[in-house]
Amino acid sequence: GQNIDQPTEMTATEGAIVQINCTYQTSGFNGLFWYQQHAGEAPTFLSYNVLDGLEEKGRFSSFLSRSKGYSYLLLKELQMKDSASYLCAVSDSNYQLIWGAGTKLIIKP
Amino acid sequence: GAVVSQHPSRVICKSGTSVKIECRSLDFQATTMFWYRQFPKQSLMLMATSNEGSKATYEQGVEKDKFLINHASLTLSTLTVTSAHPEDSSFYICSAGRPGTDYNEQFFGPGTRLTVL
Numbered sequence: 001g002q003n004i005d006q007p008t009e010m011t012a013t014e015g016a017i018v019q020i021n022c023t024y025q026t027s028g029f030n031g032l033f034w035y036q037q038h039a040g041e042a043p044t045f046l047s048y049n050v051l052d053g054l055e056e057k058g059r060f061s062s063f064l065s066r067s068k069g070y071s072y073l074l075l076k077e078l079q080m081k082d083s084a085s086y087l088c089a090v091s092d093s094n095y096q097l098i099w100g101a102g103t104k105l106i107i108k109p
Numbered sequence: 110g111a112v113v114s115q116h117p118s119r120v121i122c123k124s125g126t127s128v129k130i131e132c133r134s135l136d137f138q139a140t141t142m143f144w145y146r147q148f149p150k151q152s153l154m155l156m157a158t159s160n161e162g163s164k165a166t167y168e169q170g171v172e173k174d175k176f177l178i179n180h181a182s183l184t185l186s187t188l189t190v191t192s193a194h195p196e197d198s199s200f201y202i203c204s205a206g207r208p209g210t211d212y213n214e215q216f217f218g219p220g221t222r223l224t225v226l
Contacts, residue, residue, distance in 0.1 A: 033214075040220075041219065087153070097143075097155070097215065099155075
């Protein structure tokens with residue numbers, strides 16, 4: 001079957017750095033997405049990786065290792081507004097998105 | 110950018126009634142739209158994939174007669190929850206795929222919070 005694993009919840013301090021991991025097992029791979037979802041709102045796109053390596057976009061970076069079925073989202077200089085759920089999703093061989101359960105990130109002052 | 114709207118944003122209805130949710134792509138044509146449901150503290154669950162001009166493809170366990178999907182144009186898809194019951198209370202989100210994007214990105218609507226009393 002298809003499976004995506006990510007931690008349920010993480011806590012970090014304002015100004016710090018946090019890494020949210022995602023491992024996946026899917027039938028085929030056409031890229032991995034990270035989305036941010038604030039409570040009661042729809043997800044918003046953060047990043048897309050299809051090749052191995054690190055993609056940096058401002059305070060957020062996303063890494064992919066296809067051979068390991070592994071990705072992480074790195075958030076730097078954490079701000080209170082970064083408190084949200086972070087969803088990992090993999091596009092499978094049919095270009096269907098397989099979603100992880102999301103990681104709730106709690107930022108403390 | 111690619112904007113997707115949903116209407117209504119919130120709806121409260123009595124058990125047994127039907128509710129229609131609209132999803133529109135405002136500045137692009139979407140040949141494919143997706144309908145998701147999200148229960149509290151859970152991830153998105155794909156309900157169905159809607160293709161313009163053809164029948165929707167439902168995920169396993171989703172009742173097609175209960176969740177009617179119509180994708181009549183390249184900018185509009187509707188989801189009708191028929192004979193809604195309290196267990197149908199959830200956050201319903203649509204997304205649209207925009208042709209030509211490099212990585213088949215889905216653009217999400219703001220979601221509809223359905224509460225069935």
